[in-house]
Amino acid sequence: MDEAKNSGLTRIQRRNREIILEGALTVFAVNGFRGTTIDQIAAECGLSKPNVLYYFPSKDEIHKTLLTKLLDMWLAPLENIEPAGEALQEVLNYVAAKLRMSREYPRESRLFAYEILRGAPHLTEILGGRLRNTVDDAVTVLRGWIEAGKLRDVDPHHLIFSIWAMTQHYADFEIQVHAVLGEGHDPFSEAQIFLDDMYRRLLTP
């Protein structure tokens, strides 16, 4: 693996930092930053509070580490859109990938949702920097497809917002979705069908 990258850390340090981040993600995703205590994180990890603070200097640092660590994963599907690919299918793949991530990584989705809701104090420069650039790139690709007549003419920015909103909704508001649907539903499978239909309909020229 990348020993060089982690060369400054012992095996125990790497293992325990990982355990802490994993437990903290679980707790932050449920309670948000302010609603989470270091004691809760420690309990979730099976470590003592001072021990958690031996590996991270503060609660803030754990949170910031998690956000930056997970940002790549979260943005990857958007960056993987292939300009040379078949336009409609590329978009539908992106929707599917994003929905799959909401299903498989709901904690990450909520972590980001909480952070944006509270004004993104740990992400301000990223929002206007890397995120914006990534979106701009995707928008350029989408515009190219539209001008080439491969997609219907829609506002690319709002197309992206709509995909984010719709896919993340199923992770972030899962409790509401479940309460409304009741038992006997698989929200994500149903959503996949609905969204595929919707974006196909919207974007087919």
Added chain:
Amino acid sequence: MDEAKNSGLTRIQRRNREIILEGALTVFAVNGFRGTTIDQIAAECGLSKPNVLYYFPSKDEIHKTLLTKLLDMWLAPLENIEPAGEALQEVLNYVAAKLRMSREYPRESRLFAYEILRGAPHLTEILGGRLRNTVDDAVTVLRGWIEAGKLRDVDPHHLIFSIWAMTQHYADFEIQVHAVLGEGHDPFSEAQIFLDDMYRRLLTP
């Protein structure tokens, strides 16, 4: 005066409870429940902390009062869908109404978003009760329209989820939207155009 008799509250009580709820909404919408202190609410209202607690027994009670007080407003557009109306136009009107609410009442949108995110401890019975019933009614109406051939065949539950997700996104994730779009945009106007087109396209038989 008779006003006191009508409400059980004095004029001062009604005025100050109103001031407190107004200020608390502002603070809760930014910081969430756990991130908000009574001191912050008091400062926002220009009252002393003990005075705030003279009108409400606890922070919890202020929060619960706000949620129940605002629920009607939040659900009204869905209840106003007119089964006798013109199907597509009724849905488009609902989308527009919901988007307008996100623009005009972003604090309310965020209040609910925070509450759902943290598992809706103050809304559990409402989610599975009144909300679910309201949605069920709307679903029945939508199904009727679909069977009558007035709307394309889509899953009505997920249609409603999509409308919620898309419209509330612009209030709840406003910071992200703004960071990505940059200056010189009116996100809500653009969204209105995008969503009108999208749902028209999706639902026209």
Added chain:
DNA sequence: CCTGATCCTGACTATTTGGTCAAGAATTGG
């Protein structure tokens, strides 16, 4: 103007919580 009810607040308590620290336990390298 008087009186009782309502309103308001400084000062307080109890609890929670982020974070520290000294000292003991475990691990590692030679």
Added chain:
DNA sequence: CCAATTCTTGACCAAATAGTCAGGATCAGG
């Protein structure tokens, strides 16, 4: 094996915070 380093934790501190309370200020009705 030993000694140095790393790891772990009980006990602790200081700040923040929800909530209390006695008593003074204000107001409404007579």
